[in-house]
Amino acid sequence: MKVIAVVGTKKTGKTTLVEALVRSLAKHGKVGTVKNMVDHPVDRGDTRRHFDAGADVVIGLGEARLLVRRDRGDLESALAELEREGMDYAVVEGFKNSSLFKIVMADIEVSNMVRRVRLPEVDEDLVAELAEMVRGMEDYKTAG
Secondary structure, three states, X not given: OEEEEEEOOOXXXXXXXXXXXXXXXXXXXXXEEEEOOOOOOOOOHHHHHHHHOOOOEEEEEOOOEEEEEOOOOOHHHHHHHHHHOOOOEEEEEOOOOOOOOEEEOOOOXXXXXXXXXXXXXXXXXXXXXXXXXXXOOOOOOOOO
8 A cells, every 4th residue: 555644734735635636546546544633523412422321433324434433543553444445545634743755735844755735836737746656656564
C-alpha cells in the first residue's frame, strides 16, 4: 500500500487536496483515508448515549457503515487496518509529526516533505502529478 500524508495548518486546503488526490488515485485502485481528528468529538449525541449505556462499539448504518470504538488507536493501527481491507493507497490528512512522506500545505517545516503546495496551485495537472508521484512510491510497511 502506498501512503502519503497531506499536512498543514488550519484552512490551508488540506481537505481540498485530499479530495482531489483520492479522486485521482481511485482511478488506479482502492483508496482509504485517515483523518487526524484530535479536537473533533465523534462521540456526541446518540453515539455518546450508547457509549454511556455501556456499548464498546457502535455501528451506524445509512448511506455508509460507520464504526465507532472506545479505543483511540493510533496512526499505525489505522494504516494496518486499511492494509487489511485491501487498500492500494492511503491518503492521510494531518499527522505532521509522523514519519510518513508528506505534501505540505503551509509554511511549516516537517520531516519527510516531498512537496510544498499552495491552494491556488491545486489544479488538475498538479493533482495528476502528485498522484503519479504517490503511485511511484515504495509500499509502506505497517507493523500489523
